Amino acid sequence: MLVVKGISKTYPGEQFGAVNDVSFILEENQVLALIGKSGSGKSTILQMIAGLMKPDTGEVFFNGERLENPEEQLIAGHPDIKMVFQDFQLKPNMTVEENVKYVLLQFDKQFQKERTAELLDLCGIAALADRKPNELSGGQLQRLSIASALAEEPKLLLMDEPFSNLDPITKENLLMELVDIIKSEELSLVFVTHDTRDAMWIADRMVFLSEGELIQNDTVANLYNSPLNLEIAGFFGRINDFSKALNVESCFVRAEYCAYNLEGEGVKVELKKSVFIGDRYFNEAIIASSNLAIYFYSTAPLEVKERSIYVTFDRDKILEFKQ
Numbered sequence: 618m619l620v621v622k623g624i625s626k627t628y629p630g631e632q633f634g635a636v637n638d639v640s641f642i643l644e645e646n647q648v649l650a651l652i653g654k655s656g657s658g659k660s661t662i663l664q665m666i667a668g669l670m671k672p673d674t675g676e677v678f679f680n681g682e683r684l685e686n687p688e689e690q691l692i693a694g695h696p697d698i699k700m701v702f703q704d705f706q707l708k709p710n711m712t713v714e715e716n717v718k719y720v721l722l723q724f725d726k727q728f729q730k731e732r733t734a735e736l737l738d739l740c741g742i743a744a745l746a747d748r749k750p751n752e753l754s755g756g757q758l759q760r761l762s763i764a765s766a767l768a769e770e771p772k773l774l775l776m777d778e779p780f781s782n783l784d785p786i787t788k789e790n791l792l793m794e795l796v797d798i799i800k801s802e803e804l805s806l807v808f809v810t811h812d813t814r815d816a817m818w819i820a821d822r823m824v825f826l827s828e829g830e831l832i833q834n835d836t837v838a839n840l841y842n843s844p845l846n847l848e849i850a851g852f853f854g855r856i857n858d859f860s861k862a863l864n865v866e867s868c869f870v871r872a873e874y875c876a877y878n879l880e881g882e883g884v885k886v887e888l889k890k891s892v893f894i895g896d897r898y899f900n901e902a903i904i905a906s907s908n909l910a911i912y913f914y915s916t917a918p919l920e921v922k923e924r925s926i927y928v929t930f931d932r933d934k935i936l937e938f939k940q
């Protein structure tokens with residue numbers, strides 16, 4: 618459905634490309650997360666898919682049609698692709714209802730009314746229909762932006778960091794609602810994030826970028842279980858490096874697969890911190906023999922003065938990097 622083929626972009630005056638020869642495919646009704654650290658090229662890719670920016674090389678196809686460049690058409694992008702903007706791009710003097718209706722002006726009045734009511738309901742803002750955007754919270758504004766973007770029944774929705782300014786509860790609710798919206802509207806979604814936890818909620822696939830290059834494109838589970846390199850592994854949580862302590866070439870294990878004991882089994886560590894994080898304690902220590910930091914969880918708090926703490930790990934969970 619969406620085919621991104623070898624797109625590259627170097628901003629004027631820049632020495633290095635922001636995006637370098639990136640290709641991927643998105644199937645119908647799939648959700649894809651573009652992930653990577655700040656400056657890795659995520660937003661630039663999204664802009665090129667939205668038709669807002671012309672790739673220097675490469676092309677984007679949607680349902681077999683090549684996306685035209687901004688200079689080749691009056692209205693940017695493909696009519697079936699809609700971007701949910703970070704700054705919302707709403708009409709400040711219009712109510713919530715009018716903002717959605719405004720997108721539907723070319724349709725007859727009855728359709729405008731029905732579709733608007735359906736979307737406000739779907740996005741959980743029907744009770745706010747008469748409010749102006751400045752009377753809404755961040756999460757409600759985000760919902761209104763989604764409703765506006767959905768008005769014209771797009772097939773592909775694009776979102777740039779849609780959850781970054783929301784508190785954890787609002788974010789979780791919106792993520793769950795988004796799953797329902799995607800299903801009921803039979804949508805595909807490409808969204809940008811630097812938070813793998815957001816992506817894990819809704820993404821079928823993740824495309825991991827580093828310095829403008831696509832490093833790994835796989836399912837969420839495969840990126841977590843078989844990351845190609847340490848940078849990708851580290852996006853999902855703390856990674857412990859046992860290589861030096863065990864005198865082996867490579868032995869990296871996620872903190873969640875490490876356990877402690879006081880009986881002298883495993884690698885000896887010196888505890889630095891034991892922090893309550895709700896369901897368990899997060900512990901930071903130093904491996905005595907390698908002087909490297911190590912992280913692990915416990916169900917009870919550990920005492921920093923406890924001298925003999927040892928850490929073991931599940932051997933099946935050693936990460937094998939291919940890069």
Ligand SMILES: Nc1ncnc2c1ncn2[C@@H]1O[C@H](COP(=O)(O)OP(=O)(O)OP(=O)(O)O)[C@@H](O)[C@H]1O
Nearest residue numbers: 628631635653654655656657658659660661662811
């Ligand atoms: N208008 C611009 N002019 C010059 N360089 C730019 C411009 N926009 C982005 N860049 C550069 O291009 C690279 C990729 O930027 P981009 O915004 O696509 O990254 P990103 O992964 O979305 O980052 P973030 O997570 O911080 O939003 C960065 O090095 C950035 O500094």
